[in-house]
Every structure is written in structure tokens, then in C-alpha cells.
Amino acid sequence: MPELPEVETVANGVHARVAGDTIVSTWFSAKPEPFKVAPSALAEALEGRTITRVRRVGKHIVADLAEPDGAVKAEWIIHLGMTGRLLVSQADVPVPPHTHAAVSLASGRELRFVDARRFGRLDLRRLDTDKAENFTGPGLEPLQISAEAFVELFRGRKLAIKAALLNQSLLHGVGNIYADESLHRAGIRPSLPAGKVSKPRLRRLHAELQLVLRQAIALGGSSVSDYVDADGVRGFFQLEHRVYSRTGQPCLACGTPIRRTIIGGRSTHSCPHCQT
């Protein structure tokens, strides 16, 4: 489900609603799959703490957990996987199916983690030690990276540029939709080995990727099937997709039917004419 723009929308929405609120109690489902840390440890770290900030790092959502004295000593890391949702609801709103965590807040609301497919994950980072740094994710931020560093990421790599964009240890936050959309906007064939894409074209890709991500954030992300923000509201960027999920439909630039191939095991949508 969620890539950088969707995760950013969720993180910002949750931040606006729960920042400053204190966790009173927690509930976790019996199914262990969503947890990278024992539910009991998560409960211990969350209860009594105040959520001071919720932000996005790559495709992760990070909530800062402050002690009563205000010191942030832990981070709650949430990954939405494919179908995960993080919802802020009044406590009397019925709990949706596939809810795996519910955090009761002093304001009377609940922060709920809902995930039908259970690819999402909940984790905890402790910042107790002096050298513990804030969570920075596996790769570099697509919206922060310079064009020069972006070009450097792909040098000498033999895997397809599309697969390289999806590799979270290089850039984190780009997923299948925005990989396809940025490659089409930059006119680059997704199957090209990353190391063979010329420097000028990589600079173009850098610019188009940042542009498409910013436009998507501005529209609240892409709702392809079940993505919703913290209020359960859908995004609108799916209306701006030029190739993703448009197999067989005419390219909006040249009219050639959009082609679907498989790269890196993922559906890939491209225009055979515009992307060389």
C-alpha cells in the first residue's frame, strides 16, 4: 500500500491529532506476526509515555515517546507493509477487523493499527544509551538527497534502474507506483541497468522523482485500493498516474499503449516509445 507520500500523509495526520497526548493503556492482538518486539515490551515502553512527535522516515512512521519529565527515551517504529493503516478514532467507534494494536490516549481517543495482510510491523528503539541516535532508516531520503549523491548511488550497478529505485538500502521511501511514475516522467526504460543510465538522465530522474513525490504529498497520496490517512480519508494522486495500473491504455504523451512487464518480481508499467 503505502509509499513515501502515503506514509508522510499518515504520519503528518497522526502527528496533528496525537502530539502531546499521553498513552494510558495498550492492547495488542494475540497474533504475533506484526511485532518485531514482544508485545509486553511494547506495552511497557508505551504506557505512561507522551507522544511528542510523529514523523516519517523512509516508509517508516516514527513516534517519539517522552517520559513524564519530557525526555525522549524511545521511538515507536511503525511500518504499514502493504495494507497497514494507522487510525485515530474516538474510543466508541467500533474496532475494524484486522486491528492488531490499539493505544488508548488520555484525550479519550485511540490510535489503532489495522492490517489485513499482516505485512506491517511494529518495532521499538530505545534511546537510553548516550550514543543512541534517532532512527534514520535503511537508506537515504529521496527528498533530501542531492543530485550528485543520487547519481553516485547507481554507479556500477547491474540491476535494473527500476529495481535499484525499489532497493530501500539505497533510497528509502520509493515503492512500485512512484518508481514507475518517475521513470516515465524522466523518459527512462525501467529495465536499463542502473549503472548504464547516463549522468544527465539520472539528474533528470532525481528531479522528476522529487517532483512526483511532492505532488503526491500535496494530494494526500495515492489510494489504489484501500489506502487511507489517519482520518480514514483517501488520497487523490491516483488520478495523476501516467503509467501505473494503466496497462494497455494510451500513453498520455504519445498514445502508445502502456506496457506491463515484470522487473525485480514487481509489475512494471512503462511506455515503449517514450522510455528509452
Place this chain on the structure above:
DNA sequence: ATACCGACCTGTCAGC
């Protein structure tokens, strides 16, 4: 180290 592939889950939709 790099790259590829299947596995992990459930829901939905097209086709028969």
C-alpha cells in the same frame, strides 16, 4: 558484495 526468487498473508476481481 550483488542480485534474484520465493515466501509471507488476506482480500478482491475477472473469467469460467
Place this chain on the structure above:
DNA sequence: TGCTGACAGGTCGGTA
């Protein structure tokens, strides 16, 4: 109507 298979925004671990 109901069954079956393909497919879905992501990551991880095993293998070459």
C-alpha cells in the same frame, strides 16, 4: 451463484 487463479502499494531470507 460459486469456484479458481491471478494479482496487490513491501520486505525478508535463502541461494547462486
